[in-house]
Amino acid sequence: MSPVSRSIIMTGLVTLLGTWGFWLGTDGFTAFTAETARRVEILKSPRPLPPVQLVDQDGHSFSLRDYEGKLLAVDFIYTRCTTLCQSMGMIFKQIRDLIPEESLGRDFMLLSISFDPDHDDSAGLKRYGKAYDADGRVWRIARVPDKAQLESLLDAFGIVVIPDELGEYEHNAALHLIGRDGRLRLISDIDKAVPFAEQVTALL
Amino acid sequence: MLYLLLGTPWARHQLEASMTLHMLVQMPLLVIVGITACRLLPDCWRQRLLDGLGGAIPCVVVAMFVSSYWMLPRALDAALTEPLAEISKFITLPLLVGFLLALSWRRLTLIGRGFVWTNFFSMLAVLGWLYIVAPVRICNSYLVNDQQHAGWYMVILATLLFLWWLGTLLVGDGGGPRKPSIDTDRTPE
Numbered sequence: 299m300s301p302v303s304r305s306i307i308m309t310g311l312v313t314l315l316g317t318w319g320f321w322l323g324t325d326g327f328t329a330f331t332a333e334t335a336r337r338v339e340i341l342k343s344p345r346p347l348p349p350v351q352l353v354d355q356d357g358h359s360f361s362l363r364d365y366e367g368k369l370l371a372v373d374f375i376y377t378r379c380t381t382l383c384q385s386m387g388m389i390f391k392q393i394r395d396l397i398p399e400e401s402l403g404r405d406f407m408l409l410s411i412s413f414d415p416d417h418d419d420s421a422g423l424k425r426y427g428k429a430y431d432a433d434g435r436v437w438r439i440a441r442v443p444d445k446a447q448l449e450s451l452l453d454a455f456g457i458v459v460i461p462d463e464l465g466e467y468e469h470n471a472a473l474h475l476i477g478r479d480g481r482l483r484l485i486s487d488i489d490k491a492v493p494f495a496e497q498v499t500a501l502l
Numbered sequence: 503m504l505y506l507l508l509g510t511p512w513a514r515h516q517l518e519a520s521m522t523l524h525m526l527v528q529m530p531l532l533v534i535v536g537i538t539a540c541r542l543l544p545d546c547w548r549q550r551l552l553d554g555l556g557g558a559i560p561c562v563v564v565a566m567f568v569s570s571y572w573m574l575p576r577a578l579d580a581a582l583t584e585p586l587a588e589i590s591k592f593i594t595l596p597l598l599v600g601f602l603l604a605l606s607w608r609r610l611t612l613i614g615r616g617f618v619w620t621n622f623f624s625m626l627a628v629l630g631w632l633y634i635v636a637p638v639r640i641c642n643s644y645l646v647n648d649q650q651h652a653g654w655y656m657v658i659l660a661t662l663l664f665l666w667w668l669g670t671l672l673v674g675d676g677g678g679p680r681k682p683s684i685d686t687d688r689t690p691e
Contacts, residue, residue: 301557308556309563316567323571332579332642458583458642470642 333470336456337485344481347454350447352411352440355423355432360440363480369406369498370476373488374457375439376414376467377426386410386471387430389491393473394437396495401502408437413452413459414467415441455482477501505535509592518582521644521652526659529572529595536600548605558606562618565606568598569622573629575640582643616671623664630656 321327329335339345349363371393373386390408397406410432412418418426423439426432432439442448452459459469473494475484486494507513508531517528540548555561571577572595580587603618610618632640633653639646 301553305557305559308560312560312564312567316563319567320571324574324576329576331575331640332583333639335576456642460643460645462645462647468639468645470639 333472336470337472340482340485344477344479344483345454346481347476348447348450350442350451351444352409352438352442353420354434354438354440355420355427356434357420358434360438362476365407365409365476366480367478368404369478369501371406371408371494371498372455372474372476373410374413374452374455374459374469374471375410375426376412377418377422378414379466386488387426389473389488390432390437391430392491393495393498396492397498398502401499403436405502406498408432410437410439411451412439412441413448413457413469415443415445415448504531504538505596508532508535514588521578521641521648522655524578524581525573525652526655529591532592532595533569533600533603536596536598536602537604538600539596540601540604552605552609555602555605558609558614561602561606562610562614565599565603566618566621568594570625573625579641579643619663619667623660623667626656626663627660630654630660 324330325335325338329338347362349361351359351361353359371390373390375386387410390410394402394408410426412423418441420441423441427434427437427439430437442451455474457469459467462468471488472485473488473490474482475486475494475498477483484494484497486497508517508528514528517523543551552558552561572591577587577591581591582588607615630653633649633656635653636649640649644652
């Protein structure tokens with residue numbers, strides 16, 4: 299084989315391989331960030347969640363398992379948050395108000411989970427709940443007292459929390475929907491409250 | 503030596519703590535390891551290897567694919583959270599970027615080198631710009647601030663490297679910053 303044709307064949311081969319690698323690595327050129335990848339993967343295969351123990355703003359202990367058979371919207375917060383979580387609260391409130399009232403509590407519930415159990419005690423959660431009119435039944439604000447369980451929960455959801463310079467946290471904030479089978483089935487942007495509520499309503 | 507040093511948990515922890523260090527120190531150093539490794543090989547081996555691989559063009563294409571892949575935010579995140587991705591970063595950046603580029607460099611003409619350089623500058627600058635203006639956090643593992651700093655450093659670096667390369671183009675042979683050490687051992691082809 300002449301060097302030229304060899305060069306052409308090799309170039310074609312590595313171009314194909316490279317394109318294929320990119321295709322695989324980005325889920326068919328759709329997911330260029332880890333956050334999109336997380337969402338695409340959940341849509342394709344809903345993910346089971348660990349049965350962690352939570353404590354809500356009224357001090358009631360419960361498990362994620364208790365929600366099986368219902369649709370559950372989940373977000374992650376910490377109550378000292380001055381920026382994103384404030385709007386997260388508003389967005390969750392908006393979603394609750396968009397869902398038909400007869401389904402609330404019966405077929406659809408909301409849960410805000412704090413990933414900062416050191417600072418967020420029941421009183422803090424209660425304050426946060428009051429600010430957004432979370433009743434503790436349809437919409438609970440909860441913490442995971444056990445650190446290892448919290449870790450496994452964040453891991454299963456794909457939430458990465460990193461402390462910033464101001465003593466606060468940065469985290470990938472999103473709206474999560476857990477299906478009736480207890481699996482995480484949908485993740486959407488926090489500014490997509492209306493489409494999120496529409497998707498939930500369609501499933502009711 | 504440098505490779506082993508970069509692979510230690512301590513160095514990895516330090517260099518991956520911020521996006522800037524990860525992208526603009528650790529990764530380039532890994533590439534340099536590959537370049538150095540290639541230079542240490544005897545000339546005849548390099549020639550044979552290059553011919554076996556089908557010449558300079560496939561090597562450059564592979565290097566471009568691999569280097570672009572490691573610029574994806576997703577790949578950065580994966581390297582931090584998945585050990586397998588981290589290992590492949592430590593293998594592919596030196597071997598498939600540094601080594602292959604150094605291997606093919608002497609066969610490249612002035613235009614070929616210029617293509618590699620300008621392609622690299624523009625990718626660095628565009629990506630840096632994206633990092634600066636992105637309204638959201640692109641990497642789950644890094645702070646927004648960090649992302650913006652990294653973006654600025656990338657744009658600045660791209661500009662400086664471009665000016666440097668332009669300078670060598672005007673008064674030299676366009677080999678760019680790597681020119682001197684590579685051209686001194688030019689062999690007849």
